[in-house]
Amino acid sequence: MRYCNNCNVSVVGKRKLCPLCQDRLIGDKPQEEVFPKISFVYREYSSFFKIMLLVSIIIATVSVAVNILIPESGAWSFLILGGLGSVWASLINLINQRKNIPKNIVYQVMTISVISLIWDLLTGWKGWSINYVIPSVCVFAMISMAIISKIRKLYIEDYILYIIIDALFGIVPIIFVIFGLLDVLYPSIICISTSIISLSTIIIFEEKSLIAEIKRRLHV
C-alpha cells in the first residue's frame, strides 16, 4: 500500500499524490483503484446551440437596427423577432420532452396553436389560425400518437393522458363553429369528429385504465 508521510495515512490505489494533501506518496505495491476512473464528458451539442443562439441574436439585432434606420419601410423587424421567438419556443419544448414522445406531441400542439393565434392576431386577423392551423395540428397529433403508440409498443398508462388532453383540445373548435367565427368549415369538422371518435374509443375500450389514470393524476 502507498503511504503519505505528511498525513500519516495509507492510500489505496495507483495514484502518485495523496488525495488529502496532494503530497507525493511513498511505498510500493500499489493496489487496484476502488472506483472506476470516469472522465469528464463535454456535452457534444452545446457548441451547436451556442452558434444557433448567436446567429439568432445577430439576425434580431441587425434587423431591428436596420428597421430603426429606415422607419418608412414599416415595422417588419417585429415579424422577424416573432419568428425567431416561435422557433426557439418550439425547439426548447422539443428538446426538453424528447424522451416522452406523447407528451412532446401535446406540448407542440399547444405551442403551435398559441403561436399561430398570436401571429394571426398581430398580422390583422384573417382567421387562418382557427380555420386551418389549430384543427389540422390536432388531427395530425391524434393520428401520430395512435401510430407511435403502436409502433413503439407503449403501455396504455404512458400515453392515455395525452390522447385524452389532445382529444379534449380537439373538441374546442366546436366553439368557433357555434359562434360562426369560421370561414372554412371542413378542417374543424374533421377535427371535432376525430376527437369525439377517439375519445369514445378510449372511454369504451380503456374505461378501467382511464378511471385509474384519473384517480392517480388527481389524488389529493
Next chain:
Amino acid sequence: MKNKRISEWSKLDNAAKIFPANSKKSDTKVFRFACELFDTVEPKVLQQALDITLEAFPLYLSVIKSGLFWHYFEKSHFKALVTEETLPPCSTLYDKNNKTLLFRVMYYRKRISFEVYHALADGAGALQFFRRLIFHYITIKYKYALRDKSPVLNIESSKTQRLDDSFKKYYKEEKILTKKKRIKAYKIKGAKIPEYRIRIIEGVIPVDEILPKVKENKTSLTIFLAAIFMCAINEEIPSRLKRKPVVLSIPVNLRNFYSSQTARNFFGVINVDYNFAEGSGDLEDVIEVLKKKFKENLKPEIMARRINKLSSLEHNYVLRVIPLAIKNLILRIAYAIADRSYTSTLSNVGIINMPDDIKPFIYSFDIFVSTDKIQACVNSFENILRISFTSAFVSTEIQRRFFKTLTDMGINVTIESNIIDEEQEVLL
C-alpha cells in the same frame, strides 16, 4: 383479448415529498450503498440475486409521475438490469422528462454498488434491500463453499410492513404552539468540481482502535465523530465569519422510536450547533456541548412533535389542493430556508449485520450520499469503521484535518477515494 392489468400506484410518504421538487444536477438526492467482496463480482449471479430481491420489494419497480396535486409512484414495466459502473457516483435517477427506475445496481471489480433515489427509501430502508441483495449474491455464488451450512438472513419485516407509510401511521393531530427560532449557520464556500461531480474520500479505520478513544471521552461514536468534524470545519472558517455557529444536521432513524419496519422513508433530523466564537473550541468542550444537545433533541416526545409538525402540512386540506407546480415552488423555498440552518450533515447508519456464514465473504460496506456541499456518512461492519466524505468542493482541507485529528490520536487510517483530477498521474 389480452388480459389488461391496471398498474398499481401509491403515494409518496411525507419525507419523500420534498425530494422530487429539490433534485437537481448538483444535488441528485441519490445515495449509494456499496459492498466490497474478496472476489471479482460476477454479473450474471448479481442479476439473479437482484431478481430474487426485487420479488420482496415491489415498490422498487416504480417510477415517479406527477399528478395535478402530488407526485406518485406508478408500477412500471422497466426491467432492472445490473450494469458495470460507468457513471459518476450518485448520478441522476429522477428526471421528470426521462422516466427511469429509482435505483440502479452496478458492479466494478470487487464492489457491488446500489444507488437509490431518496424519495424511494431512506438509509435504513435501502439497507434492508441491500442486505438481501448481498445475501442472495453470496449464497448463489458460493453455493459450494456454503453447502454444509444453511445461512438465514434474519428478516425483521413482512412485505406489507415494508410498504408502510409510517409517517402517516404515527401522525397525531396536535396544535403546535412553540416556534423555535432558526439559527443561521455558517455555510462552507469554495470552488466546486466541474460537471457537478462529487469527490469521495473515505477513511477505513479499525473499530478496536477508535472505540477506546470514544470511551476515553465518555461519549458515543456519533458525537465523537461529529465533534471532530465540527472542529475540522471550524479551522476553515475565516475569522470574520466566526460569529456564525457550525451546525451539523444529524439524520435520525425513527424506526428506533416506533415499532416500524418500513423499507420506505422514516427518518427525522436533529440539528446540533456549536459556536466557536463563544466556546473554547477544544475537542473536549465540543463533545460536552454536543452531548447535551443530543440529549435534549433525542427525547421521544420531541421526535413525535417533529413528525406531527411535518405531517400536519400534508393533512392540511387547503395545502393539499394547491397544484403541483406551485407546490414544487413552495417546497423549493422551504428547502432553501431549512438549508440555511445547517452547515453540513453527518449520517451514522450504524453497525451493518450479516449472518455469520456470510461474513467471511465480505470485506466491508460503504455508504455515501450526493451533495452540493460536503457530507459525511459512517457505517461499521465487523472490525471496519468507514467514514465516507462526499464533497462538491475542489478543496480537501476539511477531510484532511478530520483524518489528521484521528491519526494524531494514534489511530491507523487507510484512505480510499475516487480520481477526479484529470491531471492526477496514475502509476502503471
